[in-house]
Amino acid sequence: MDWKRFGFIALVIIVLFSVVVMIGKSKQPPLLIITSMLATTIAVATPLALGALSGVFCERAGVVNIGIEGMMLASAFFGWLGGIYMFNIYDFGNALSITLAVLFAILTGGLMALLLAVLSVTFKVDQIIGGTVINILAVGLTGFLNRQLFFGKGSVFGGSVPGSPGVLPTLHIPITELFAPICGTSATCLQNVQAINRVFDQKPIAIGAILLVFISHYILFNTRWGLRTRAVGEHPKAADTVGINVYKMRYANVIIGGLFAGLAGAYFTIESVPSFEPLLTNGRGFISLAAMIFGNWTPIGAWAAALVFGSSQAMLINMQIFRDVIPPQWAFLQESYIVGLTPYILTMFILTGIIGKTTPPAADGVPYEK
Amino acid sequence: MTETFMLSNVETNIVLEAKRITKQFPGVLANDNVNFDLRKGEIHALLGENGAGKSTLMNLIFGLHLPDQGEVIVNGKTAMIHSPNDSIALGIGMVHQHFMLIPVFTVAENVMLGDETVKRGALDRNTVAAKINEISIQYSLNVDPHAMVGTLPVGLQQRVEIVKTLYRNAEIVILDEPTAVLTPQEAEDLFRIMRDLTGRGVSIIFITHKLKEVLAIADRITVMRAGRVINTVLPSETDSAQLANMMVGRQVILTVNKKDREPEADVLKVEGVTVRDQRDLETVHHVSFSVRGGEILGIAGVQGNGQTELSEALTGLRHPTGGKVFISGHDVTGKSPRVMTETGLAHIPEDRQRHGLVLSYTVADNMALCDYYHPPFSQRGVMQPKALDENARKLIKAFDVRTPSPFVNAGKLSGGNQQKVIVARELSRNVKLVIANQPTRGLDVGSIEYIHSEIIKMRDRGVAVLLVSAELDEIMALSDRIAVMYRGQIVAIVETKKTTREQLGLWMAGAHVESV
Numbered sequence: 001m002d003w004k005r006f007g008f009i010a011l012v013i014i015v016l017f018s019v020v021v022m023i024g025k026s027k028q029p030p031l032l033i034i035t036s037m038l039a040t041t042i043a044v045a046t047p048l049a050l051g052a053l054s055g056v057f058c059e060r061a062g063v064v065n066i067g068i069e070g071m072m073l074a075s076a077f078f079g080w081l082g083g084i085y086m087f088n089i090y091d092f093g094n095a096l097s098i099t100l101a102v103l104f105a106i107l108t109g110g111l112m113a114l115l116l117a118v119l120s121v122t123f124k125v126d127q128i129i130g131g132t133v134i135n136i137l138a139v140g141l142t143g144f145l146n147r148q149l150f151f152g153k154g155s156v157f158g159g160s161v162p163g164s165p166g167v168l169p170t171l172h173i174p175i176t177e178l179f180a181p182i183c184g185t186s187a188t189c190l191q192n193v194q195a196i197n198r199v200f201d202q203k204p205i206a207i208g209a210i211l212l213v214f215i216s217h218y219i220l221f222n223t224r225w226g227l228r229t230r231a232v233g234e235h236p237k238a239a240d241t242v243g244i245n246v247y248k249m250r251y252a253n254v255i256i257g258g259l260f261a262g263l264a265g266a267y268f269t270i271e272s273v274p275s276f277e278p279l280l281t282n283g284r285g286f287i288s289l290a291a292m293i294f295g296n297w298t299p300i301g302a303w304a305a306a307l308v309f310g311s312s313q314a315m316l317i318n319m320q321i322f323r324d325v326i327p328p329q330w331a332f333l334q335e336s337y338i339v340g341l342t343p344y345i346l347t348m349f350i351l352t353g354i355i356g357k358t359t360p361p362a363a364d365g366v367p368y369e370k
Numbered sequence: 371m372t373e374t375f376m377l378s379n380v381e382t383n384i385v386l387e388a389k390r391i392t393k394q395f396p397g398v399l400a401n402d403n404v405n406f407d408l409r410k411g412e413i414h415a416l417l418g419e420n421g422a423g424k425s426t427l428m429n430l431i432f433g434l435h436l437p438d439q440g441e442v443i444v445n446g447k448t449a450m451i452h453s454p455n456d457s458i459a460l461g462i463g464m465v466h467q468h469f470m471l472i473p474v475f476t477v478a479e480n481v482m483l484g485d486e487t488v489k490r491g492a493l494d495r496n497t498v499a500a501k502i503n504e505i506s507i508q509y510s511l512n513v514d515p516h517a518m519v520g521t522l523p524v525g526l527q528q529r530v531e532i533v534k535t536l537y538r539n540a541e542i543v544i545l546d547e548p549t550a551v552l553t554p555q556e557a558e559d560l561f562r563i564m565r566d567l568t569g570r571g572v573s574i575i576f577i578t579h580k581l582k583e584v585l586a587i588a589d590r591i592t593v594m595r596a597g598r599v600i601n602t603v604l605p606s607e608t609d610s611a612q613l614a615n616m617m618v619g620r621q622v623i624l625t626v627n628k629k630d631r632e633p634e635a636d637v638l639k640v641e642g643v644t645v646r647d648q649r650d651l652e653t654v655h656h657v658s659f660s661v662r663g664g665e666i667l668g669i670a671g672v673q674g675n676g677q678t679e680l681s682e683a684l685t686g687l688r689h690p691t692g693g694k695v696f697i698s699g700h701d702v703t704g705k706s707p708r709v710m711t712e713t714g715l716a717h718i719p720e721d722r723q724r725h726g727l728v729l730s731y732t733v734a735d736n737m738a739l740c741d742y743y744h745p746p747f748s749q750r751g752v753m754q755p756k757a758l759d760e761n762a763r764k765l766i767k768a769f770d771v772r773t774p775s776p777f778v779n780a781g782k783l784s785g786g787n788q789q790k791v792i793v794a795r796e797l798s799r800n801v802k803l804v805i806a807n808q809p810t811r812g813l814d815v816g817s818i819e820y821i822h823s824e825i826i827k828m829r830d831r832g833v834a835v836l837l838v839s840a841e842l843d844e845i846m847a848l849s850d851r852i853a854v855m856y857r858g859q860i861v862a863i864v865e866t867k868k869t870t871r872e873q874l875g876l877w878m879a880g881a882h883v884e885s886v
Contacts, residue, residue, distance in 0.1 A: 218492075222492045222493055223488070223491055223492060223493060224486040224488050224493065227475075227479060227482075227483060227486060227493060228483070228484075230472075230474075230475075231472055231475070231483050234472045234473075234474060234475070235470070235471070235472045235473075237470060238469075238470035238471060238472055238480075238483075239483065239484070240434075240454065241432075241434070241454050241464070241466065241470045242454065242458070242470070242483050242484030242485065242534075243453060243454045243455035243458060243484045244483070244484050359474075362473070362474075
C-alpha cells in the first residue's frame with residue numbers, strides 16, 4: 001500500500017469527522033463525538049470490509065466477483081430464516097439459534113460462491129455474467145421466499161413473521177475497568193476513558209471482521225496459500241508449470257470469498273437488526289467492490305477504504321443527534337441523499353485513478369484454459 | 371559434482387530417452403514415432419521449423435501433455451509423467467519460450483512458487499534468497515533474489531527461469547527457443563551459462579530454429595520436420611546448408627540472390643528528425659538520410675538505439691519532435707498512418723501481433739486493413755464481403771499463406787504465416803516505399819527466405835525499401851547501403867560492397883567514425 005492512498009483516506013475521514021465535531025461541539029464534548037462516530041464507523045464498515053475481503057480472495061485468484069451483493073443478500077435472508085426456524089420450530093433457544101443462524105449465513109455465501117466457481121472456473125462463463133446471475137438469483141429467490149413463507153395465502157408462517165431469536169450481543173472490552181485506576185478521583189478523566197471504551201464496544205462480527213482483515217492480509221502475502229493464490233490470479237500458466245492446480249486454487253478461493261460475503265450478510269440480519277426486507281443490502285456489495293479496488297486488492301487497503309465509506313454513514317447517523325444545533329447553511333447534511341451519495345461520489349473519484357493507479361491481478365477475469 | 375561426472379562419463383551415459391513417441395492433436399500428427407536421447411552433460415539441440423513438433427515433444431517430456439504412444443525413460447527407468455510435478459520430481463526443468471514468471475513477484479517468490487520453504491506457516495524468504503544467491507554465485511548468474519521480476523531486463527528474467535530449474539535440483543534442463551528474445555550479447559551470455567551448466571553435469575535440450583547457434587554450441591543436433599525425427603548429427607560433420615535442407619525438406623537458398631541495379635530518385639527523405647519515446651526521453655537525435663527508388667537501405671544497430679522510435683516516426687505511429695519527413699516530395703511529417711499509407715507507404719511493423727494484425731479478425735479482413743474504406747471493399751459505407759473474399763483468395767495464393775481458409779482468425783496462424791498476411795497486404799498495394807522493421811524476427815527458414823525474396827522483388831520493381839533489423843546478416847544480405855544507428859544517431863552510411871562485418875560491428879558498438 002502506498003502512503004498517498006492512505007493519506008487520502010485519512011484526510012477524508014478527518015474532514016468528515018471535523019464537520020460533525022464543529023457542528024456538535026456546543027452540545028457534546030469533541031472526544032465524545034469522535035469516539036461515538038468512530039464506533040459507528042467501525043460498525044457500519046463491517047459488511048463493506050467483509051464484502052471487500054470476499055472480492056480480494058476471488059479476484060486475487062483470478063475470478064472477478066461482482067456477485068458479492070447477491071451473496072450478501074442471500075446470506076442475510078437464509079441466515080435470518082435459519083435462525084427463525086431453529087428458534088420457533090426446533091426451540092433451540094436464543095443463543096444457539098443465533099449462532100446457527102450465523103453459520104447458515106456463512107454457508108449460504110459459500111454455496112452461492114460455489115455456483116460462481118462452477119460457472120466461471122469449470123464452464124468458463126464470462127465472469128461478469130456469472131456474477132450478474134448470482135445477483136439476480138439472490139434478489140428473486142429471497143423476494144419470492146420471503147413472500148411465500150411469511151406473507152402469502154396459506155404461507156408456512158400463516159401471514160406474519162414469527163419472533164426472531166434476536167441479534168448478537170455487544171461484547172464489552174474492559175477498557176474502563178483497566179484504566180479507571182489511573183484516573184484516580186478525576187471525574188473528567190473517567191468520562192474520557194468511558195468515551196474511548198465506546199469505540200471498542202462492538203458486536204462479534206464487527207470485531208471478527210477487523211481480525212479477519214489482518215489475518216487475510218498475512219495469509220495473502222506471507223503464506224504458501226497466499227503466494228499460490230496470487231500466482232493463479234497473475235499468471236495461471238506459470239503456476240501450472242510448477243505443479244499448482246489452478247482450478248483447485250480458484251475453486252477454493254472463490255468459496256472462501258463466498259464465506260466472507262456470507263458473514264457480511266449475517267451482519268445485516270443477525271448482528272444489526274433482527275429482520276429482513278427485500279433488497280436490504282442496498283448496493284453495499286458494490287461499494288465493497290469499490291473499496292476492494294481502492295484498496296488495490298489488499299485486505300488492509302480495502303478495509304481502510306471501507307472505513308471511509310463507513311465514516312460518511314456515521315456522519316449521517318450522528319448528524320441526527322445534532323439536529324437542533326445545526327446551522328441553517330449546514331442543514332443539507334441531514335439529508336440522507338446528500339451524505340448518502342458520498343460513497344458513490346468517492347467511488348467514482350477513486351476509479352478515475354487520481355489517487356494513484358490501481359492494478360488488478362493480471363489474469364483477473366480470464367478463464368484458464370490448459 | 372564435476373568429478374563424479376568425469377568418472378561416469380567413461381561410458382555414454384543416457385539420462386533421458388524418448389522412445390517411439392506418437393502424439394495426435396485434432397488434425398495434426400504432432401509427433402510421429404519420435405526417438406530422442408540425451409546424454410549426461412551434453413547440449414543436445416533439437417532443430418526444426420515452427421510446427422515441426424519440437425515443442426510438443428518437450429511438453430510431453432515435461433508433463434504438460436500425455437503421449438498417445440511411446441515411453442519416456444529417465445535415468446534408465448520408465449517414467450510416468452502425468453504433470454509438471456512428476457517431471458520436476460524426476461529432475462527435469464523447463465525454461466519456456468514465453469517466460470513462466472510473475473512480474474509482480476520478487477525473484478525469490480517466483481523461484482519458490484510451487485516448492486515453497488515455510489517456517490511456522492510463513493514463507494521463509496530469507497532461506498530461499500540465500501539458496502538463490504548460492505546458485506547465482508555458483509553459475510555466475512548475477513540474480514538478485516529480492517528484485518521484482520517485472521523490472522528486470524529480458525535476459526535476466528531468463529536467468530531467473532534457469533535458477534528456477536536449478537533450485538528444484540534439475541539435472542535435465544529444457545530450453546525452448548531461449549535466444550528468440552535475446553540480444554546477441556545476451557545470447558552470448560546464455561551460451562556461457564549453458565557451458566557452465568554442462569560442465570557441472572547438467573544435461574541440456576536446446577530447442578531452436580537458428581542454424582548458427584546450433585553449430586556454435588550443440589554437442590549433437592537432432593533435426594525434426596513435420597512431426598518426425600529426420601536425423602541426429604554432430605556439428606563437426608554438418609553445415610548450415612545441410613541442416614537447413616533437413617529442416618525444410620528441400621534445398622534452401624541461404625544467400626540472397628540480388629542483381630545490381632541503378633537506384634532512381636529519392637523516395638524517402640528524412641531531414642534532421644528528432645523523436646522522443648514514451649518516457650519523453652529523446653531517443654533519436656537529428657537524423658538525416660534518404661532512400662532512393664530501387665534501393666534497399668538497411669539500418670543496422672544493436673536493439674534499443676532508437677530504431678524503434680525512428681521507424682515509428684517514419685510510419686506515422688509517433689510524432690517526431692523535430693525535422694521533416696518527405697515521401698516522393700510530399701511533406702508527411704507528423705501525418706497520420708492513413709495519410710502515409712495513401713502517399714505510398716507499406717509498413718511491415720516490428721511487432722506483428724500488436725501493430726500488424728488484428729488477431730481476432732479473419733485473414734480476409736486483415737488483408738484489407740489498409741484500404742477497407744475504398745471500393746471495391748466498401749461501397750457507400752457498406753463492406754462488400756465478396757470483394758474481401760476475392761482479394762483474400764488472390765493474396766493467399768500469390769503469397770503462399772498457409773491457412774485453412776480466408777475466414778480463420780489471424781491469431782490462429784503460425785508466426786510465419788501471420789507475417790505473410792502482413793507482407794501480402796502491404797506489398798500487394800501500389801506503393802513507393804516499404805519500411806520493414808524486423809521483418810523476419812522469430813520466423814522459420816522457409817518463411818525468412820520467402821520474405822527476403824519479396825523484399826528484393828519490391829526493390830527490383832523500383833520501390834524504395836528501408837529495412838530495420840538487429841540481425842546483421844540480414845542487413846548485409848539484403849541492403850544496397852547500410853546506415854548504422856548508435857545512441858539515436860546515424861554514425862555511418864556506407865555501401866554494402868565497401869564495408870565488412872567487422873567494420874559494421876565496430877560502428878554498432880560506438881567506435882569513432884573517421885570517414886564515411
